[in-house]
Each structure stands twice: as C-alpha cells, then as structure tokens.
Amino acid sequence: MIQAQLNETNYSMMISAMLEELDRCIQLDDMQKYTVQLVLWELVSNVIRHSTKKCANVYISWSDETVVIEVIDLGEGFEWEKQLNVRPPDLTNQGGRGLFLIQQLATHFSFDEKGKRAIVMIARKKGEKYD
Amino acid sequence: MIDIVTYDDKIVVSFQQDINFETSRIMEEMIQSQPWDTSHLQIDLSAVRFIDSSGVRLLISWLYPLKDRMHIEMIGVSAPIKNILSICQLDQMVDVK
Numbered sequence: 001m002i003q004a005q006l007n008e009t010n011y012s013m014m015i016s017a018m019l020e021e022l023d024r025c026i027q028l029d030d031m032q033k034y035t036v037q038l039v040l041w042e043l044v045s046n047v048i049r050h051s052t053k054k055c056a057n058v059y060i061s062w063s064d065e066t067v068v069i070e071v072i073d074l075g076e077g078f079e080w081e082k083q084l085n086v087r088p089p090d091l092t093n094q095g096g097r098g099l100f101l102i103q104q105l106a107t108h109f110s111f112d113e114k115g116k117r118a119i120v121m122i123a124r125k126k127g128e129k130y131d
Numbered sequence: 132m133i134d135i136v137t138y139d140d141k142i143v144v145s146f147q148q149d150i151n152f153e154t155s156r157i158m159e160e161m162i163q164s165q166p167w168d169t170s171h172l173q174i175d176l177s178a179v180r181f182i183d184s185s186g187v188r189l190l191i192s193w194l195y196p197l198k199d200r201m202h203i204e205m206i207g208v209s210a211p212i213k214n215i216l217s218i219c220q221l222d223q224m225v226d227v228k
Contacts, residue, residue: 034215042183094188094195101219
C-alpha cells in the first residue's frame with residue numbers, strides 16, 4: 001500500500017511521488033496510469049477547493065485485478081449526491097466534469113454517507129467490472 | 132507555459148505543461164488576453180501528458196465561442212488525452228489528430 005497526507009501546499013508534488021512509487025510497484029498500461037492520475041487529481045483538488053480542512057489522507061492499494069484508491073477528506077465532507085449520477089455536461093457547460101470523468105473511467109466509484117471517504121476501483125485487466 | 136505564434140494563415144498555440152487544477156488558471160489568463168483573430172487555430176499538445184477536468188474546462192471555455200468562426204485542430208494528442216477529450220465531447224468541435 002502507498003499512503004500520504006496531501007494538503008493545498010504539497011498535493012502536486014505528492015501526487016507525482018505516489019504515481020512514481022506505484023509505477024515501481026506494479027505494471028499498468030498508459031490508460032490505467034492516466035486513470036489513476038486523473039482520479040488522484042480530481043478527488044484531491046475537490047478537497048482542496050471545497051473542504052473545510054483542505055487536507056486529505058490518500059491510500060492506494062492493489063491486487064492482480066484492481067487498483068483501489070481511497071481519499072479521505074479530513075474536513076466536513078462533500079455533498080456528493082448532488083454531483084454524482086447527473087446527466088453528462090454538454091459543451092455549453094464549462095465545468096462539472098471531474099466526478100463525471102471518474103465515473104466514466106473507473107469500474108467502481110462511491111462515497112460514504114458523510115461524503116468524506118471516496119473509494120475508486122480501476123481494473124487492471126481490460127473489460128472487468130467490480131460493481 | 133504556453134507559446135503562441137501567429138502566421139499569415141493561422142495561429143499556433145503550443146502548451147508546454149500539463150493542463151490541470153494547478154496550471155489552468157494562469158493558462159486561462161494568458162488565453163483570455165489574446166484576440167484570436169484567425170481562420171485557423173492549431174493547438175499543439177505534444178508536450179502535454181495530462182489534462183484533468185480543470186484543463187477540459189479551460190479548453191471548452193476558450194474554444195466553444197470560437198468554433199463557428201475558425202477551423203480548430205489539435206495535434207500531438209496522446210491516446211489517453213484523446214479519450215478524455217472524446218468523453219467530454221470536445222472532439223465534436225475540434226479536429227483532434
């Protein structure tokens with residue numbers, strides 16, 4: 001497992017370091033690496049933008065089949081119901097694509113009830129679903 | 132961060148960094164300061180390895196108002212970035228190569 005505490009001053013450097021460490025530990029194709037990077041950027045930047053603490057604990061674990069990313073907001077949490085399962089934004093809407101992109105690329109994406117803990121699973125083998 | 136070169140027949144915009152939550156705000160300021168008076172806009176992403184939703188937001192807010200006034204093409208686009216642009220429907224208004 002790889003773990004780190006990210007905040008508004010270290011997040012960019014820490015995401016790069018976690019990706020490098022993951023790359024040393026397991027083999028992922030370019031699309032899977034991109035998805036891991038995107039999930040980290042989207043969930044952590046969400047905490048930086050919206051959380052009361054602007055700080056998150058991030059855990060990355062893996063098996064032969066999946067990479068699991070867990071991001072725990074150390075603040076008050078996030079009203080995820082308003083953002084998930086909405087229609088995909090069209091080109092007249094500039095924003096609102098972060099969680100939508102995770103939903104499109106991951107095999108599983110959920111929050112706990114308080115919206116503090118996000119779990120994302122990314123398949124290491126093409127075509128597999130874990131929901 | 133962004134190189135902008137104006138030719139007789141086109142403007143070439145070369146992004147030199149990833150377009151993400153950290154970089155997109157400054158890039159947007161650079162983009163908004165330009166008049167974009169051309170019939171052909173070429174966007175070179177060959178130095179860009181990663182675009183997140185903030186980057187997609189920047190591209191849409193910049194290019195959507197221009198799409199009916201000029202031909203817009205993107206070159207040097209990696210397969211994962213092409214996938215992101217496609218999911219966000221940007222490939223419907225830009226010629227992605």
